[in-house]
Amino acid sequence: MGFFDFMTEDIAIDLGTANTLIIHEGKVVIDSPSIVARDRTTGKIIAIGQEANLMQGKTHENIKTIRPLKDGVIADFQASEEMIKEFVKKIPSIKKKLFPPALRMVICIPSGITEVEKRAVRDSAKHMNAKEIYLIYEPMAAAIGVGIDIMEPKGNMIIDIGGGTTEIAVIALGGIVCDQSVKVAGDLFTSDIMYYMRTQHNLHVGETTAEKVKIQIGAATEDLDTPPDEMLVQGRDLLSGKPKQVQVSFREIAKALDKSILRIEDAVMETLSKTPPELAADIYNTGIYLAGGGSMLRGLDKRLSRKTDLPVYVTEDPLRAVVRGTGIALKELNKYKNVLMN
Numbered sequence: 001m002g003f004f005d006f007m008t009e010d011i012a013i014d015l016g017t018a019n020t021l022i023i024h025e026g027k028v029v030i031d032s033p034s035i036v037a038r039d040r041t042t043g044k045i046i047a048i049g050q051e052a053n054l055m056q057g058k059t060h061e062n063i064k065t066i067r068p069l070k071d072g073v074i075a076d077f078q079a080s081e082e083m084i085k086e087f088v089k090k091i092p093s094i095k096k097k098l099f100p101p102a103l104r105m106v107i108c109i110p111s112g113i114t115e116v117e118k119r120a121v122r123d124s125a126k127h128m129n130a131k132e133i134y135l136i137y138e139p140m141a142a143a144i145g146v147g148i149d150i151m152e153p154k155g156n157m158i159i160d161i162g163g164g165t166t167e168i169a170v171i172a173l174g175g176i177v178c179d180q181s182v183k184v185a186g187d188l189f190t191s192d193i194m195y196y197m198r199t200q201h202n203l204h205v206g207e208t209t210a211e212k213v214k215i216q217i218g219a220a221t222e223d224l225d226t227p228p229d230e231m232l233v234q235g236r237d238l239l240s241g242k243p244k245q246v247q248v249s250f251r252e253i254a255k256a257l258d259k260s261i262l263r264i265e266d267a268v269m270e271t272l273s274k275t276p277p278e279l280a281a282d283i284y285n286t287g288i289y290l291a292g293g294g295s296m297l298r299g300l301d302k303r304l305s306r307k308t309d310l311p312v313y314v315t316e317d318p319l320r321a322v323v324r325g326t327g328i329a330l331k332e333l334n335k336y337k338n339v340l341m342n
């Protein structure tokens with residue numbers, strides 16, 4: 001260990017479309033929505049994370065809430081840099097430091113990312129005083145986080161359903177053998193619900209309400225073992241303009257989400273059809289692992305299992321699988337050097 005290593009802090013980041021998570025010293029120290037609120041007149045950031053999330057849909061003309069990532073990649077560079085800087089500053093042991101420390105970072109990125117987008121992530125990290133930067137593909141990080149031995153000569157299929165993208169990958173011998181990244185995930189499910197409420201109930205609901213509906217009664221199939229109760233949803237009547245409340249069932253939400261789930265099913269089937277036969281045989285025995293917040297949609301595992309005729313498992317704490325894997329790669333840089341990109 002060199003002298004300067006004492007002045008370097010190691011952090012692992014899952015910079016997600018919906019949530020940003022950071023691991024420092026083996027612990028998740030940040031788990032926050034990827035949102036910033038900016039004062040339009042001064043241009044200053046006035047809130048980040050949970051605080052900014054509470055402002056969403058309730059702002060006036062002087063405040064703008066921004067989600068700096070779209071479809072898994074940085075869409076607003078300035079806002080994303082400022083957001084990560086603020087998150088890093090909030091890490092307790094870094095907060096105590098007199099000067100901002102140099103950082104060694106492992107950052108996960110979607111597997112469908114372009115070279116230009118990769119460079120943008122690296123540049124942003126450099127602006128944050130990162131001296132060593134490693135990138136890791138999200139499905140790889142998710143597989144490590146799930147507890148799969150990715151170095152084995154054995155095929156494993158992992159599906160990470162996040163906010164912006166669903167990443168499907170077959171992993172063996174420390175590499176991605178075939179993969180597919182589709183822009184169908186939790187955010188689109190939320191938009192589907194907003195559209196359904198508008199068209200079927202003449203009710204205009206905001207994103208926050210639609211997300212609540214998805215979490216409380218969202219379903220990927222009408223055939224659930226333990227169906228949730230109906231839910232009262234409030235919004236604005238599109239015809240009269242008055243505030244209104246309607247009762248919604250999980251069956252309606254399953255219908256609203258059907259088209260998007262079909263697109264995920266198609267992507268899974270396509271990836272399976274491209275999988276080399278020896279690895280397909282392994283997957284037949286091990287099944288499919290689901291990670292990411294979107295995988296918590298009721299009945300999604302059952303529906304994918306029915307479609308593929310394979311066992312499908314939702315990993316423990318799916319929202320944290322990717323950051324867990326990123327953290328493990330950071331801790332064992334040498335072991336995982338082949339899956340990390342400089």
Ligand SMILES: Nc1ncnc2c1ncn2[C@@H]1O[C@H](COP(=O)(O)OP(=O)(O)OP(=O)(O)O)[C@@H](O)[C@H]1O
Nearest residue numbers: 016017018019072162163164165186292293294296
């Ligand atoms: N119980 C739940 N049921 C359904 N969806 C959920 C649930 N909990 C969270 N989600 C959804 O999961 C998504 C966020 O998942 P996650 O944090 O894994 O995504 P992300 O890493 O930010 O996105 P990406 O990987 O696309 O950049 C959101 O769309 C959120 O609404």
